[in-house]
Amino acid sequence: MSTTKKITVTALAAALGVSTLAACGGEAKDSADGGATSKTVTLVSHESFAASASVLKEFTKETGYTVKVLKSGDAGAALNKEILTKGSPQGDVFFGVDNTLLSRALDNGLFTPYEAKGLAQVTDEVQLDKDQHRVTPVDTGDICVNYDKKYFADKKLAPPQTFDDLADPAYKDLLVVENAATSSPGLGFLLGSVGKYGDDGWQDYWKKLKDNGVKVVDGWDQAYNEEFSGSAGGKKAKADRPLVVSYASSPPVEVLFAEPQPAEAPTGVATGTCFRQTEFAGLLKGAKNEAGGKALLDFLVSKKFQEDMPLKMFVNPVVKDAKLPEVFTKHGVVVDKPETVSPEEIAENREQWVQSWSSLVLK
């Protein structure tokens, strides 16, 4: 290639590049007339977030903002990413901090305080940041032991109902739980036992569970789909554990996602083994679109979004007048007295509890 030729080509390429850039820039501008940058509000969440397209469209219709959802891993990983990128967040609103992680989020100063419109409709007991409103409660879910109805009917054995029952020799070798160090229901169940037996009693309880043949696997997927005899996967895998740590909402979901839908859920909930998780959302510090973020927070506690949640994320609404879908009222249970542990206490002891639990149960 001669030098002149080279120069021509370079010039051409440069011209091309510039025109392409200009075209792109133009495009961005065109849509910016509709306010592309300011009209998008970005919600950062964990992998379990889900909402109906129609409901998100409704939000756009009411406020003019389009929601963009970014999912980044499981609940713990998603929060830790936000902590790492503090001040230069990936989005405007973060959804999915639960009460087991709340203190970590607040201590790191992730959120700009904002009192969502409609907070008055939200039940009192879930408002864990009432004074400052750095986070807004959005939903609750109960982590409970599920049982395989058919197994207990065949064995003519009453299914267990309480934490104490699980340590009863009648239920030897029947329970599978998740690793508290790696799984959110696993941690929830451990915290439930702490709530029930206190800081000085839970270890003895787990010793009993261990003697009673509790099996520990790494995550919910495996516990539920491979080891639990009441699930579709478990049936195919000839699973032999009729008790699993899952959610109070799992039985209705089993009905919902079956073809044809059975008259009765194949699984039940041991209501005396529950730990209540509350999930919060907050406006991220340094959000590019604060106004949109605030509008989105208002929307998360609106009746429309709250009534959409149960069928999408299998959680309970926190707004008093939100109605549960029929499949939940018919096949779900009401957990009257879930165990709870305060976020401060969890923050203080969590690592140490998980470590003692690991050396006690996994060794």
Next chain:
Amino acid sequence: MAGPVVFFAVFFAYPVAAIVGRGLQIDGVWQFGRIGEVLGRSDILRVLWFTTWQALASTALTLLIALPGAYVFARLDFPGKQLLRAVVTVPFVLPTVVVGTAFLALLGRGGLLDEMWGLRLDTTVWSILLAHVFFNYAVVVRTVGGLWSQLDPRQEEAARVLGAGRFAAWRRVTLPALGPAVAAAALMVFLFTFTSFGVVQILGGPTFATLEVEIYRQTAQLLDLPTAAVLTLVQFAAVGGILAVHAWTVRRRETALKLVDPAQTARRPRGAGQWALLGGVLVTIGLLILAPLWVLVERSFDGAAGYGFGYYRVLFTMDPSGGAFLVPPIEAVWNSLQYALAATAIALLIGGLAAAALTRRAGRLVRGFDALLMLPLGVSAVTVGFGFLITLDEPPLDLRASWILVPLAQALVGVPFVVRTMLPVLRAVDDRLREAAAVLGASPLRAWREVDLPLVRRALLIAAGFAFAVSLGEFGATVFIARPDNPTLPVAVASLLGRPGELNYGQAMALSTILMLVCAAALLLLERLRTDRPSGEF
């Protein structure tokens, strides 16, 4: 050379250095004392020990089981060979979540072995080792077999004429020629198993942990960046050590070989020995690779109302009552293909440039660069991912929410494959051919096109197959920025498995089956792309 260097500096070295630095610095002061502190912990030492020995055992076992396979695929002709070659690569793309399922069905309670001999291997280390063989079988078959099929059998025959026994001829002629390819395959398998994550998590239960699992836990769950940083450095050191050993064994071994057209070297099996070998390899593949895959296929058809396409039909519908996605799950296929094509293109470009540069030059610097290219295989996805998060957050490189990040991250893993599969072949090209072309007036580019390209086309396609498969099955980076309106196949499978309900489980199995089909079809297509014109007269 500059292209690959810049690529690696921006998308690998800088993010990883940033996240490690964040862990080891307090107020700008380096805390090297942390290293000793972490390494003194008995639990960390245990993890390190387990990681090392299971990787060594897995590598040895994989070579033992897969090398006969490499021979059979290279030297024997049998019906369905191309199809089978594509099928053995399928495990490579399967999300580990699903592989766990398949292996438990094989080794666990009520599984095949349990039915036959009352043997249960789940939660033992054997299940981890076998799963590693399942994943990496194709690595050996493709890298070693690729070269083996191009070695001239007449060289061995010449040795036989000169009085060497069959084994001696193989040992003196073929084995030395294969050395670099075997070493490269062993290296890749070792790196893969050393940094194994999903397999160990699912099949090892909570009792076994590798360094990779521990780094993930410390980073993503506990946000203990100092410990994670130290562990990352340990992993670096270990991987660096392995690479050094590899470089030392391969050095001066990569000589010019006489390469021939693979179509001429494969023959129908002759004699009892070859038939027995073929039979043995087919049985192994059947038990170890086809059986777990079959479990998934079978479960995807096994609906509540008997066998049928029920789960597949559901995939095409938008779930009105609620689902994990804003699109019908089947759209994940298209998303995955787009990402995989982009990632393959990037990996081939960067890897091809790097391999060409490494062939042309020698010297310490270049060898160092060669090793650098391999490092992404030995660094955990979570480290790179978190590194991306804190470094690529400012214009012009604010890529955190950009779709291009996914193929870029996947290409990082694909490049080493491209380099490793192309290098032995490129180095085996006799320089005198290039010189002859140059003497005859060809420009360097033309010489490359006329001399190197026909010889390496095959390696290029094998490399492309790997890069494509890696990208198709990649989960770690994708889950990072997957958006609900464009899930990839593995991400979709994982989120379906994460929900209760028979339909979700069935759809996960159906999507996994589709993933396998897509992968096998893509690989078959690549095999077909090989032009049928005989490559040169040699």
